[in-house]
Amino acid sequence: AQSVTQPDIHITVSEGASLELRCNYSYGATPYLFWYVQSPGQGLQLLLKYFSGDTLVQGIKGFEAEFKRSQSSFNLRKPSVHWSDAAEYFCAVGAGAGGGADGLTFGKGTHLIIQP
Amino acid sequence: GAVVSQHPSWVICKSGTSVKIECRSLDFQATTMFWYRQFPKQSLMLMATSNEGSKATYEQGVEKDKFLINHASLTLSTLTVTSAHPEDSSFYICSASLSRAYEQYFGPGTRLTVT
Numbered sequence: 509a510q511s512v513t514q515p516d517i518h519i520t521v522s523e524g525a526s527l528e529l530r531c532n533y534s535y536g537a538t539p540y541l542f543w544y545v546q547s548p549g550q551g552l553q554l555l556l557k558y559f560s561g562d563t564l565v566q567g568i569k570g571f572e573a574e575f576k577r578s579q580s581s582f583n584l585r586k587p588s589v590h591w592s593d594a595a596e597y598f599c600a601v602g603a604g605a606g607g608g609a610d611g612l613t614f615g616k617g618t619h620l621i622i623q624p
Numbered sequence: 625g626a627v628v629s630q631h632p633s634w635v636i637c638k639s640g641t642s643v644k645i646e647c648r649s650l651d652f653q654a655t656t657m658f659w660y661r662q663f664p665k666q667s668l669m670l671m672a673t674s675n676e677g678s679k680a681t682y683e684q685g686v687e688k689d690k691f692l693i694n695h696a697s698l699t700l701s702t703l704t705v706t707s708a709h710p711e712d713s714s715f716y717i718c719s720a721s722l723s724r725a726y727e728q729y730f731g732p733g734t735r736l737t738v739t
Contacts, residue, residue: 517665544730551628552668552717552730583737598667611670612728 512534512599514615521589522623529584529618533590542600542612543573547550563576569593575594594622626652628720628732637708637738644735645703647718653698654720658728659691662715674701708738 511534521527533539540559543553556567563575573584578587584597598620627650637643641656647657655676661686666675672688674680674695682688690712701720715735727738 512667549633551732552719554727570721580681602738611673612658612668613670614667619666 510539510601512601512611512613513617514599515614516618517565518619518621520621520623522536523591524588527585527586527589527620528595529597529599529620531582531584531615532580533582535562535601536604539574540602542545543567543571543582543584544614545569545599546596546617552559552568555584555597561585589620590623591622591624594620596620599608606624626650626720626729627729628654628718628729628731630716630718630734632734634735635737637736639738640707642706643708643736645705645716645718645736647701647703647731649663649699649720649729652720652722652729654722655698656721657695657697658717658719658721659693659701659703660717660719662717664715666718669693671703682736685726705736708736710738712736713738 513532542557543555546552555571556565558565558575565571571586575582596617598617599615602612631646657674660669662668671686672680672682672693674693676695676698680693696703710733715733717733719730721728
């Protein structure tokens with residue numbers, strides 16, 4: 509069965525500092541990997557996704573993520589965070605672009621706090 | 625971009641009553657819709673997958689008689705929580721996609737509180 513682990517429940521970063529959110533996955537086949545952001549009162553917004561090809565993927569809002577098959581990881585990074593980046597971040601894995609027949613499996617999320 | 629709405633955004637109901645939550649794709653036709661449940665400080669757990677005009681496929685452990693899902697049109701899916709109990713209190717999120725091969729777009733969620 510597929511699973512996603514986000515080891516950090518909370519992360520606090522100063523505004524302007526760099527950010528890395530960790531994600532490890534377990535999946536029996538080639539994974540489709542996603543990072544979503546969830547803000548209060550808003551739906552999940554897709555930041556970026558990885559299907560194949562270049563293992564460093566660029567997303568919206570200045571985020572990027574690197575797929576490392578040997579480490580089963582898909583960590584999210586941003587060189588300089590803004591106060592508006594404070595939110596909940598979810599890593600997810602699926603069998604296809606739309607999640608495949610089984611939908612998406614999500615990690616428990618990382619709550620990002622931005623210090624002024 | 626594709627927009628998915630949910631209604632209501634927040635609902636309180638008494639134990640033993642039923643409540644219906646709507647999920648609409650506003651600017652595209654969604655052949656596939658997913659329903660997720662999210663407990664506080666927890667991840668999203670897939671409850672069921674529905675295809676327009678077909679019966680929903682429920683995940684293991686999800687009571688199909690309690691969580692009735694109807695995907696009657698390409699823009700609307702409904703989740704009815706029947707005979708609700710306090711333990712059904714949760715955040716319910718739907719997503720919609722053109723098909724399983726395409727990206728899922730998520731609704732803003734519905735907060736259900738059963739008293």
